[in-house]
Every structure is written in C-alpha cells, then in structure tokens.
Amino acid sequence: MSEYVPGYRFPLTACPKPPKGEALIERRGKRNTIRTNEKKEKDIVRAKDKVCRWPHCENCRDFKPRLEVAHMEPKGAGGDHGVRTRADLMILLDYLTHQGAKGLDAGERFIEPLTERGTRGPCAFYVKVYSETKPGEWSWHCVGVERSAGVLDPTITERVIGDPIVSIITASRTT
Numbered sequence: 001m002s003e004y005v006p007g008y009r010f011p012l013t014a015c016p017k018p019p020k021g022e023a024l025i026e027r028r029g030k031r032n033t034i035r036t037n038e039k040k041e042k043d044i045v046r047a048k049d050k051v052c053r054w055p056h057c058e059n060c061r062d063f064k065p066r067l068e069v070a071h072m073e074p075k076g077a078g079g080d081h082g083v084r085t086r087a088d089l090m091i092l093l094d095y096l097t098h099q100g101a102k103g104l105d106a107g108e109r110f111i112e113p114l115t116e117r118g119t120r121g122p123c124a125f126y127v128k129v130y131s132e133t134k135p136g137e138w139s140w141h142c143v144g145v146e147r148s149a150g151v152l153d154p155t156i157t158e159r160v161i162g163d164p165i166v167s168i169i170t171a172s173r174t175t
C-alpha cells in the first residue's frame with residue numbers, strides 16, 4: 001500500500017463520460033419544431049382554401065366528408081422532416097377525395113399547380129379514366145382549371161397536363 005501523499009488527487013475525472021439524454025432532448029426539440037411548423041402551414045391551407053378545392057366535388061355533395069389538408073406528394077415512411085409540409089405544396093380536400101379508393105393518394109386523381117405559387121395559386125385537376133376497350137389503359141381527364149386559387153375558370157373545359165399556362169398565369173396575377 002502506498003503512502004498518503006498530501007495534495008494528491010485520484011484522477012477520477014480524467015476521462016468523463018458524456019452526459020446522457022442530450023441527444024434525446026435535441027431530437028425531441030427538433031420534432032416539436034417540425035410539428036409546430038407543420039401545424040402552422042396546415043392552418044394557412046385551411047384558412048385560405050376554406051372548402052374542398054376539388055372542382056364540383058361529387059364526394060362533398062353526396063357524403064359531406066370531413067376536410068383534410070392533403071400533401072401533393074405523400075410523405076415518406078420516415079416522415080418528411082418538415083421539408084414537404086409547406087402551404088404551397090398542400091391543398092384542402094375532403095377525406096374521400098384525398099384518401100379514398102378513387103382518391104389522390106390512391107393515384108386516381110392528379111392536381112397540377114399552374115404557377116410558381118404552387119397550390120396557393122391556380123391548379124388544374126384530373127381524374128384517371130380507364131379505357132373501355134383496352135384493358136389496363138388509361139389517361140388523365142381534366143375536370144377543372146382554376147383562374148386563381150379556389151376559383152374555377154369556366155372558359156377552360158379541356159386541358160392536357162403540361163400545356164402552356166401563360167394566359168392562366170396572367171389571369172392569376174391580375175386577380
């Protein structure tokens with residue numbers, strides 16, 4: 001046994017373990033920030049759209065389902081980390097038009113934003129129409145084109161995805 005040396009300190013803290021829980025707190029903090037931001041962006045969509053944006057919506061007319069804020073692209077399984085939860089990438093739809101068997105998430109409907117304002121500007125709306133003669137074949141059929149967000153343009157009855165949109169952009173900027 002060695003002798004006591006005055007002033008000697010056992011080097012207990014030479015290599016301290018990092019405190020635990022910091023990563024957890026940081027993760028939770030980030031998650032809360034993302035949730036708060038998602039809620040804020042969704043509130044913007046609800047406030048601006050107010051009603052289901054689908055033109056002449058048959059689901060709303062027949063079933064009056066609850067309204068939901070729909071992402072234009074479905075969120076990935078791991079969450080979107082807040083990237084896609086932006087008001088200009090979301091739109092207000094009823095539950096059936098959003099998630100039903102003939103809905104947007106099922107790939108049976110398509111919404112095309114017509115300006116750089118995304119869903120906060122005018123959009124065109126399409127449904128998948130299956131060929132009656134050729135099994136498995138289908139095409140997009142336009143069911144409505146807006147002149148500004150939530151306002152249909154009755155003069156445009158036909159449209160193909162990706163058609164030039166100059167006149168619509170001009171109209172949306174003046175309304």
Ligand SMILES: [Zn+2]
Pocket residue numbers: 052053054057058059060061093094097
């Ligand atoms: Zn609807």
